Amino acid sequence: MQELTLKVQRYLPGKDKRPYIQEFTVPLRKGMTVLEGLIYIKENIDNTLSFRSSCRMGICGSCGMLINNFPMLACHTPVEELGMDRIEVRSLPNFTVIRDLVADLDPLFEKHRSIKPYIVDSEEIEEPTAEFLQSEEELESYMQFAYCVKCGLCMAACPTVATDALFLGPQPLGQAYRYCTDRRDSGAKERFRQADSRHGVWLCHLAGACSEACPRGVDPALAIQLLKRAMIFDSLRLSKKKKPASIAEEPKESKLKIAVPEFTVK
Numbered sequence: 001m002q003e004l005t006l007k008v009q010r011y012l013p014g015k016d017k018r019p020y021i022q023e024f025t026v027p028l029r030k031g032m033t034v035l036e037g038l039i040y041i042k043e044n045i046d047n048t049l050s051f052r053s054s055c056r057m058g059i060c061g062s063c064g065m066l067i068n069n070f071p072m073l074a075c076h077t078p079v080e081e082l083g084m085d086r087i088e089v090r091s092l093p094n095f096t097v098i099r100d101l102v103a104d105l106d107p108l109f110e111k112h113r114s115i116k117p118y119i120v121d122s123e124e125i126e127e128p129t130a131e132f133l134q135s136e137e138e139l140e141s142y143m144q145f146a147y148c149v150k151c152g153l154c155m156a157a158c159p160t161v162a163t164d165a166l167f168l169g170p171q172p173l174g175q176a177y178r179y180c181t182d183r184r185d186s187g188a189k190e191r192f193r194q195a196d197s198r199h200g201v202w203l204c205h206l207a208g209a210c211s212e213a214c215p216r217g218v219d220p221a222l223a224i225q226l227l228k229r230a231m232i233f234d235s236l237r238l239s240k241k242k243k244p245a246s247i248a249e250e251p252k253e254s255k256l257k258i259a260v261p262e263f264t265v266k
């Protein structure tokens, strides 16, 4: 039987001064994921091993960890794809480790909350008189960004988060854009203010690591650039008609699949 060596970060607060690596050998079967390897360890070798998981299908976003130095979802990472029989697994960087592979994601959720990740009191929604129909184009303007599962991989990959823990980061900023671009929403101004802070959107220097790490194809780096553009348009108070062609027009052969909406900040 083939075997897999899993080098797993261990850390027990109050006992260990710092995280260390422990090696485990587990039987390797076809199609096995990194998460299944960890579950094997927990069920058969050491039941004190701590890690998060739930859906096992890349939906809940809870099994994010650093696998061979790249932030990935353990349930979504087949061992075969890594092409080796020795794999190192650590907790997500840019987050404090709570125990073993469990990172403290509270800062991510606090930042996410701070950008108001919901539709803000549109009059049309408060007192609806009919269905609020959206066009295909309007839906497309935010759909891609709505696939975020809050796994935090983008935050773990971001070099700016690594140097400034207060930087809002790709997930919250991407979601700020997602809601601003929703025609039912009236909270763009508040989110722009939040994103325009010292630790906000302008610190992003487009490394693109967030989009590379994202397991859901959200492309937070794109969302951040679109957010910057929307904020600039807003600050210049340009209406669609008045926009200079150099900023307003999309390249004719744009490869972007999403529609870039015009902002009417309410």
Ligand code: SF4
Pocket (backbone or CB within 6 Å): 061, 147, 148, 149, 150, 151, 152, 153, 154, 155, 170, 171, 174, 210, 213, 214, 215, 216, 217, 218, 219, 220
């Ligand atoms: S943008 Fe992608 S990587 Fe970041 S939290 Fe959302 S799903 Fe995860």
Ligand code: FES
Pocket (backbone or CB within 6 Å): 052, 053, 054, 055, 056, 057, 058, 059, 060, 061, 062, 063, 064, 073, 074, 075, 076
């Ligand atoms: S267990 Fe839900 S995303 Fe991996």
